Amino acid sequence: MAKASTKSGAVAERRPALAGREIAAAAVRVAVLPPAERISLRAPAGSVSALSKALGLTLPTKPKTSASKGGRTALWLGPDEWLVIDEAGKSPVADCAPVKALHSAVDISHRNVALAVTGSGAEATLSAGCPQDLSLAVFPVGAATRTILGKVEIVLLRTAPDAFRVECWRSFSDYVFEFLGEAAHDAAA
């Protein structure tokens, strides 16, 4: 296939959003994370244990929390909604498929782009556009939430005291990246 298209001159090239871009400010680094498998999972309380078993981690049921195991992270987004991210190359949608309990698992792997915001100025960088209190006491490591950054919706996960994962929709990724770039230089102190 690839050879044939090369011959005809029409080469299909996959170009991920923000490919190769990076911001390195004095106290913050913003990097594009590699592609991951993602699902939007909706399920009532009665299905949580069966889905947890299938996914190999305990789906969090408390607001603003997440659970992580073996390269897979489940983020509580709402009372019956989770974002499951798999960075180990396994498919969460395939794992949910045999579950008989009522649920909806939609593959949204390519809908989102993830950015890592790291460094001593990471919190200040995000606070430039996120109205939530991101101090370590209120938004500890493992805390996850859907919220706002500037004018767009993001999902935010704190992976370490000075590291965050920002998930945004692909079409907003350019805005988010530029916004964080501006904020990163302000947060240099």
Next chain:
Amino acid sequence: MLLIRCPYCEEELPELEFRNAGEAHVVRSSHLADVSDQDFEEFFFIRTNPKGIIYERWRHIHGCARFFNAVRDTVSDKFLMTYKAGEPKPLLVSEPAKTAPAKPKAAAKPRSRKGDA
């Protein structure tokens, strides 16, 4: 920034994450075809629009995405309490400004009261 307590997230969160969704406790008839034009007009168009305490639907659209209900004072723009969708209309606040000063705790602790729909 105004902070609004989401009863599902169990936390006060910034207003930017929320969206107003009109008056609460407007009941849609289960036999809409049988409703007279006048009653339908009232259900569909007429809202109380009070100066003072209003019961509203709000949505935590950029958070847990849930609809919930709130009691708000349209004069002070203050949220007096919020409660989950489907819970009965609370009758907690009777003109707080005029009589005794409103208890500050009333806003922080939502309490559902069963029985009054």
